[in-house]
Amino acid sequence: MPSDSSTELEKFCKDHGVHEVLYQALALKGLESVDDFAYAFPEIRSLEALLSGLSDSDLSDMGSTDQFHGVQAARIRKALRLAHDLCQQPIEPPQQIGQPPSLPAAILPQASPASWVENLPPKLSQEAAQELIDDFKTNYPGELLDEDTMPSIRPLSLVQHSLKPGEKIRWIPWQFRLSSTQYTEIMEAESSKPMRTEAQLLASALYDDTPEMPVAHLQQEKFDPPQVLLLDTSGPLGVRCQALADPEAAHKRVKVHDTEQGLLLFAFNGTLWKYVVCHFGAKFSAYWWQRVGGLITRILHASLAHYPHRAWLYVDDLLAALLRSSAHESLLIVVLILSSLGAPISWKKASVGDSLIWCGWKVNFAYETVELCAAKRLKLSSQIQGLLSKQKVPRKDLEACIGLLMWATNISLVLRPYLAPLYRLLNSPPGANYSIAPRMWPLFLHCLDSRAVFVREAMGLSIPLNSRVIEWGNRQVHCKSDLPLMAKPTGHTWIRISDPSCPVIKMTRAAQTSLAWLTPRIAAIPTTPLSLPPILSSLARADAMAEGDQVGIGGWVSTKHGLAWFAEAYTMEEIRTFWPFLTKDAQKYIACFETLAQLALAMTAKAHHGHTRLSLCLPTESDNTPTEGGVNKLFTTAWPLSEFLSLIASWSSANGVTIQVSHVAGAHNEWADDLSRGRLQAFAHRSRDRFRVSLEMLASASAKASWSSKDPAEVSPIPETPRLEA
DNA sequence: TGAGACGAGTGGGTCCGCAA
DNA sequence: TTGCGGACCCACTCGTCTCA
Numbered sequence: 001m002p003s004d005s006s007t008e009l010e011k012f013c014k015d016h017g018v019h020e021v022l023y024q025a026l027a028l029k030g031l032e033s034v035d036d037f038a039y040a041f042p043e044i045r046s047l048e049a050l051l052s053g054l055s056d057s058d059l060s061d062m063g064s065t066d067q068f069h070g071v072q073a074a075r076i077r078k079a080l081r082l083a084h085d086l087c088q089q090p091i092e093p094p095q096q097i098g099q100p101p102s103l104p105a106a107i108l109p110q111a112s113p114a115s116w117v118e119n120l121p122p123k124l125s126q127e128a129a130q131e132l133i134d135d136f137k138t139n140y141p142g143e144l145l146d147e148d149t150m151p152s153i154r155p156l157s158l159v160q161h162s163l164k165p166g167e168k169i170r171w172i173p174w175q176f177r178l179s180s181t182q183y184t185e186i187m188e189a190e191s192s193k194p195m196r197t198e199a200q201l202l203a204s205a206l207y208d209d210t211p212e213m214p215v216a217h218l219q220q221e222k223f224d225p226p227q228v229l230l231l232d233t234s235g236p237l238g239v240r241c242q243a244l245a246d247p248e249a250a251h252k253r254v255k256v257h258d259t260e261q262g263l264l265l266f267a268f269n270g271t272l273w274k275y276v277v278c279h280f281g282a283k284f285s286a287y288w289w290q291r292v293g294g295l296i297t298r299i300l301h302a303s304l305a306h307y308p309h310r311a312w313l314y315v316d317d318l319l320a321a322l323l324r325s326s327a328h329e330s331l332l333i334v335v336l337i338l339s340s341l342g343a344p345i346s347w348k349k350a351s352v353g354d355s356l357i358w359c360g361w362k363v364n365f366a367y368e369t370v371e372l373c374a375a376k377r378l379k380l381s382s383q384i385q386g387l388l389s390k391q392k393v394p395r396k397d398l399e400a401c402i403g404l405l406m407w408a409t410n411i412s413l414v415l416r417p418y419l420a421p422l423y424r425l426l427n428s429p430p431g432a433n434y435s436i437a438p439r440m441w442p443l444f445l446h447c448l449d450s451r452a453v454f455v456r457e458a459m460g461l462s463i464p465l466n467s468r469v470i471e472w473g474n475r476q477v478h479c480k481s482d483l484p485l486m487a488k489p490t491g492h493t494w495i496r497i498s499d500p501s502c503p504v505i506k507m508t509r510a511a512q513t514s515l516a517w518l519t520p521r522i523a524a525i526p527t528t529p530l531s532l533p534p535i536l537s538s539l540a541r542a543d544a545m546a547e548g549d550q551v552g553i554g555g556w557v558s559t560k561h562g563l564a565w566f567a568e569a570y571t572m573e574e575i576r577t578f579w580p581f582l583t584k585d586a587q588k589y590i591a592c593f594e595t596l597a598q599l600a601l602a603m604t605a606k607a608h609h610g611h612t613r614l615s616l617c618l619p620t621e622s623d624n625t626p627t628e629g630g631v632n633k634l635f636t637t638a639w640p641l642s643e644f645l646s647l648i649a650s651w652s653s654a655n656g657v658t659i660q661v662s663h664v665a666g667a668h669n670e671w672a673d674d675l676s677r678g679r680l681q682a683f684a685h686r687s688r689d690r691f692r693v694s695l696e697m698l699a700s701a702s703a704k705a706s707w708s709s710k711d712p713a714e715v716s717p718i719p720e721t722p723r724l725e726a
Numbered sequence: 727t728g729a730g731a732c733g734a735g736t737g738g739g740t741c742c743g744c745a746a
Numbered sequence: 747t748t749g750c751g752g753a754c755c756c757a758c759t760c761g762t763c764t765c766a
Contacts, residue, residue: 317746360745396743399752403743406751423752546762590762591734623761629735633751641734729765736759743752 016079038083369527411528420642421510435492471496533615542601543672544593546586553597554675564608567675578699594624595644604691615656651701
């Protein structure tokens with residue numbers, strides 16, 4: 001190092017008008033030469049940190065009030081550029097070899113200094129863009145500025161960014177030279193184009209305007225307490241239909257065209273009769289009713305165009321939500337329109353109020369909620385009690401109960417996983433033992449198809465059709481090839497047959513436990529909001545790895561405010577502490593672990609997003625299709641996946657977070673894949689953003705969930721899902 | 727590294743239940 | 747009858763593992 005190097009930087013600064021205060025700041029960092037200066041500040045913008053550290057007294061000494069845009073700031077920037085030129089040093093910072101790129105580095109497109117391509121700056125906010133427009137209109141009042149002449153947000157952001165100190169414009173890519181109208185058209189046309197890399201996806205989400213639903217509007221723009229009108233609008237008059245007088249039979253009001261009445265014949269007492277209306281049961285009745293009902297609904301919508309309203313039609317039951325302030329006018333219009341159309345109103349069924357029953361649901365528009373009506377609760381409780389009171393129950397009763405449970409749990413998906421044991425019982429009919437004589441064995445085999453199902457009847461074999469062989473001796477039978485071609489030479493061979501049409505089903509312990517657990521919950525199914533929860537503006541992905549005895553889960557969630565991630569590795573021994581039924585190789589349960597990863601991702605997002613008590617929908621992505629389908633429906637009859645879905649259902653219920661999974665190809669899920677396999681380098685510099693997920697946390701997701709009820713005394717924790725036989 | 731096997735789902739057909 | 751949702755079966759996709 002030359003001895004006069006300190007003089008070199010000092011002289012350089014003086015020659016180029018850099019203030020003594022700024023030179024001293026450089027000297028304090030130990031910089032002695034022009035080379036030191038150039039390499040210590042590889043970019044013009046890196047001077048910002050130095051300038052921001054200036055105190056008020058420093059600024060006063062320099063006679064400057066603006067530390068970033070004053071003349072002294074300009075001179076040191078100019079000096080730095082000259083220093084770069086003298087040193088022939090690239091402006092770009094040196095690339096770190098062997099280090100994975102940091103997340104921001106991976107997200108931001110990079111351009112070499114020699115490139116004509118600009119780094120893509122963040123888009124301007126709407127407020128900033130509007131400010132520029134206002135300035136333009138003030139300064140150039142005679143110029144026309146509309147959607148066709150207004151530059152799109154991209155060049156606007158690029159130019160505005162280039163005006164910042166230390167920035168310059170090199171080239172505006174031709175694809176950015178668009179008007180606002182052209183930009184909108186292209187964005188809409190490309191809205192469904194998939195992103196190629198996670199970096200592109202993140203850059204788009206974090207630096208562009210991600211569509212989001214503000215939560216505040218739920219309070220601010222709440223539909224005012226409405227009046228609700230429920231009308232039975234039986235009997236519309238369509239183009240080819242004629243209304244009849246019977247208000248109870250909607251389908252019989254639609255008249256069949258003369259040329260088609262010959263299709264509806266029936267004989268009674270030796271006389272041939274024809275239907276002249278669309279009677280209940282005819283395949284086309286509902287078809288026409290839907291169209292006539294839809295026409296009437298649209299006419300009502302058009303007639304109420306000036307009054308905010310919502311309306312739903314189910315066959316012949318119309319439900320409408322009207323604003324309380326204009327309810328009288330709206331009601332009058334509805335009644336007049338229906339009367340003028342010749343659609344008689346069933347006044348017995350009509351009702352007005354905040355709360356009413358519609359299609360078995362109790363809808364409350366004052367609070368915008370829906371709940372199961374009391375009659376349905378009673379019917380369901382009665383059916384469950386009927387099944388619980390007997391060891392053997394009619395198949396029809398079980399089917400009816402399951403059907404009603406599926407319908408009732410539409411508004412409470414958290415209960416769905418607990419129906420899995422019932423479906424398992426319904427579709428696993430008990431076996432009955434039959435003995436086959438040695439000489440009948442070939443005939444017995446002949447009656448079976450490849451799945452070991454009886455598809456032919458034969459004399460001497462009283463085995464019901466469609467029943468399936470499930471055991472031979474003590475061995476499980478899965479297909480015909482599992483049975484021997486020759487029977488044992490002496491004595492009968494015992495086989496076990498499962499008959500799916502068996503009218504009586506023996507209740508299993510798992511089904512009884514499930515029903516007993518459901519009984520009080522059915523009675524206390526909470527009210528559910530009519531509106532869907534707002535979607536959190538975020539990107540979130542998770543993945544799982546299962547190899548031999550090792551299991552790994554990992555994932556990340558990113559919002560405009562930051563990023564959080566998790567990565568955990570467990571052994572099967574640790575996992576069996578909580579789920580002892582997972583006895584096989586870890587890979588056999590990959591869908592279960594992918595589901596656990598989604599639960600961990602939701603927990604991470606919840607912890608990262610703060611302490612909101614509002615219900616939210618968290619959009620996540622997974623490369624596992626079973627998990628995708630299962631988490632979205634919160635139901636599968638496949639075991640043991642149903643066990644893990646019940647964890648998500650319970651956790652979602654307790655935390656107000658609905659998970660909405662969409663698919664991402666494994667090739668595009670690299671970061672989550674790395675995390676699940678313990679490759680944490682890309683996230684190493686974000687150790688503070690890591691969220692730890694223990695198996696205890698995941699396994700206790702359902703235990704910590706509680707069930708809301710009108711009576712606080714009925715509040716009880718949700719226990720673990722009733723165990724199923726493996 | 728790529729082909730093939732395997733296991734977990736999917737959607738489409740059928741049946742059944744629920745609602746009107 | 748329509749819609750919805752389960753079940754089953756089938757062919758298919760996707761991800762992972764194994765092996766040459």
